[in-house]
Structure formats: C-alpha cells, structure tokens
Amino acid sequence: MDTTSPAASPSYRQVQESDDFKDLRRRFRGFVFPCTIFFLVWYFAYVILAAYFPAIMAIPVFANINLGLVLGLLQFVTTFGITIAYVRWADRVFDPRAEAIRDRINGGSPLAADDKDDLR
Structure with missing residues (x-):
C-alpha cells in the first residue's frame, strides 16, 4: 500500500x-x-x-532481382532499423527521464507490486 497521502501526491494534471x-x-x-x-x-x-x-520498378539489379524487389525488401529493413533506433533512444533518453518523474511522484521509490494493484 502507498504510504504517501493522496494530498501529498500530485494529480495527473499537475504532473x-x-x-x-x-x-x-x-x-x-x-x-x-x-x-x-x-x-x-x-x-x-x-x-x-x-x-x-512499373518500368522503373522492373529495372534489373542482379540476375532476376529487380529494383522493385530490392525496394520492397528495404521496407522491412527500414522497419527493423527504426525499431532498433527507437529502443536504443528510449533506453538512453526517454526511459531514464520517465523513471525520474515516476520516482519523484512516488516519493523517491518505484511502485511496489502491491501499489500497482491500486492503480487498476
């Protein structure tokens, strides 16, 4: 159970x-x-x-592989690249700041397992 009083905890609007x-x-x-x-x-x-x-997409790149296929596969590479970039950025920039705000709201300590049930 949370030991801080509701009056001491800031409201969502204040945060x-x-x-x-x-x-x-x-x-x-x-x-x-x-x-x-x-x-x-x-x-x-x-x-x-x-x-x-379609003529541009049909340009051969290598053997039976055309530009359309290469660009289509690069869509997948781009998706994975953006995901990896976001995870690294979040770990380095976003998460530490979010945790600091959360810790400040909770009086300097992360929520205990019992406290998380109160938020549901």
Whole structure:
C-alpha cells in the first residue's frame, strides 16, 4: 500500500503541466514524429512507384532481382532499423527521464507490486 497521502501526491494534471513532463513529451515527439513522417513518405513513395512507374520498378539489379524487389525488401529493413533506433533512444533518453518523474511522484521509490494493484 502507498504510504504517501493522496494530498501529498500530485494529480495527473499537475504532473502533465510540470516542466519535466513537458520536456519528456517534447523529446518523445521530437523523435517519433520525424521517424513516422520519414517512414510514411518512404512507404508511399514505394507504393506510388509500384503503381505508376512499373518500368522503373522492373529495372534489373542482379540476375532476376529487380529494383522493385530490392525496394520492397528495404521496407522491412527500414522497419527493423527504426525499431532498433527507437529502443536504443528510449533506453538512453526517454526511459531514464520517465523513471525520474515516476520516482519523484512516488516519493523517491518505484511502485511496489502491491501499489500497482491500486492503480487498476
């Protein structure tokens, strides 16, 4: 059970309006939005090329492998690359800041297993 009184714990609104939380949200958006925009542009460029420029996609690259196949496989590589980049960034930048905010809210200690049940 949480030993801090409800009056001592900040409300969600107070946490959301804190400078630390705003910075956390700004950093998150600063990473996620550009990655999302990049991937969507890259994905739709592939679809547009496949739909409207089949001659370009049919350009042979090696033996029976054409440009369309290479670009299609690069979609998977891009997905994995973005995922790996996000996990590394989150481990290094996002998670430590989120944990610091959580610890400050909880009075300097992470939630115990019993306390997590109270949040459900």
